[in-house]
Amino acid sequence: MAADTELYEGDKVEVTVGPIAHGGHCVARHEGQVIFVRHALPGERVVVEITELHKAYLRGDCVEVLQASPDRITPRCPYAHANGCGGCDLQHVASPAQREWKAAVVREQLVRLGRLGEAELDALGVTVAELPGGDEGWRTRVRYRADALGRPGLLKHRSNEVVAIGRCRIAHPEIQALDVLERRWPDTDLIDVVKPSSAPAQLVQDPPQRIVERAAGHDFTISAGGFWQVHPAAADTLVEAVLELLDPRPGEHAWDLYGGAGLFAAALADRVGVTGAVTLVESARDGVAAARGNLAALGVRVVEATVERALHRDRRPKERLPHADVVVLDPPRTGAGAAVVKAITAAGPRAVAYVACDPAALGRDVRTFREQGWKLTALRAYDCFPQTHHVECVALLNPGE
Structure with a gap:
């Protein structure tokens, strides 16, 4: 960084805000330096206060709007501002524009990390659907x-x-x-x-x-501090999307990987019936205990292991997972990773429904699927976290011809 353009924490600079980036901020440039700016919108002219210094980029907060975007609104929360609460990234953005913001992020991550072309994305039709209940009072x-x-x-x-x-x-x-x-x-x-x-x-x-x-027609007993979707409509919405895209059929075998308390496994068991079989893999002990209790009457096999270990080819025969016709993949925010994706594709299912809470992780894993000859054939995105930058996606992946 040149000495005559060097900035320090607390400095204020005037910039024109550029495109949306993953993480709840936009990209701006000042004297050639990249600044990730919160509380701003593309096209705005703003004053940014520098909050962090990094070798390749800076971070900053918009502290004054000189020329506002038509999508800007006054935040309804008095704590949503620079140097305020960090929970809501998009309180300053009108609700329809929030969903457009998230769709832009999903597209950008699938292009940059997933290596999809614009024509492929246009065919998929990347939009973010609103969930029932509005954009306040949803977090359970x-x-x-x-x-x-x-x-x-x-x-x-x-x-x-x-x-x-x-x-x-x-x-x-x-x-x-x-x-x-x-x-x-x-x-x-x-x-x-x-x-x-x-x-x-x-x-x-x-x-x-x-x-x-309660979701998908079943009751799920979990620890009060255990994982569950925080939006009241999210669990049913995601199950519906998974079933519609994956289309599990009677008699098929299914894997529910990173299965938690058994939400998707229960729905899969309903579809494949007594002639089919469902195997859930979960590593967290409280999740395993919950899944075994919740799924006992449905005949789901619950495997306590990391997904990487459960899919490893060197497991003893009695520990190996049965063949899968369909797979639900619901990894943590870091994604499944190349080893898991390669193991799934090697197992030869006809379809994988990937439930993603982070579009960057989805992009990386989609790239690995594509490198294995698979295709991203459908994508749904949902605004499960209004007022924040987070977005939930359900992707359908199928083996290529």
Whole structure:
């Protein structure tokens, strides 16, 4: 970085904002330096305060808008601003434009990381669908933090600093009605709250209590602190997309990889019936225990192992997974990885439904599928996390001819 253009934390510069980038920010340039800017929109002229210095790029917050985008709105949350709460990236963006923002990110990641062409993406029709319920009051799981004075709040962006708040607008109304934010918490720095689909909102206690979530026509008993989709409509929406794209048939064998408490396995078992078979693979012990209890009556085999280990060719015969006609792949945010993708394609299923919570991970794994001769034949994207940059995708992959 040239000395005459060097910037430091706290410096303010005027820039014209460029394209959207993955992570809830846009790209701008100042004297040849790349700046990832939060709280801005493409095409705007803004003043950016530099917040982080890196060798190849800078990070910054928009602190003044000189020329606004027509998609800009005044954030309804008073804590959604520079140096404020880091939970919502897109409070300043009108709801339809938020979904366009997320669709642009999905496209960019599939082009840059997945190596898809624009014509292929146009054929897929990348759009982001709105879920029922609006863009506030949807979050059924909230982790508040307490500062040194015991005041509850949420963290700043890329920081462990707590912003004390009086209300979180995206929290479920029953969570907002609890007195969590009115109390002091001198003896803890984490306050987890959950609103199950079958019970009132409640604090998650140290001895983890069990809750029941209902989706896809089944009840799922899980730990109150265990993983479940945070949007009330997300579980049913994703199951519906997986079943529609994968089209599991009676008598088929299915794998549910990274299966958690058994959401997709239960839906698969309903479709393949008693003449078919479903195998769920999960490594987390609480997830395995939940899956075994939730799926016992459906005859699903639950394998406690990492997906990498479960798919390894050197496993003893009795440990090996049976043949799969269809696969549901629902990896963590880091994605499945090349080894898992190659093992799945080598197993020869007719189709894979990939449920992705991160478009960058999806892009990397789609590239590996394509390198193995497979095709991305359908893609659905859903706004499961309104007001944030996060987007959930369901991709259908099939072996090439």
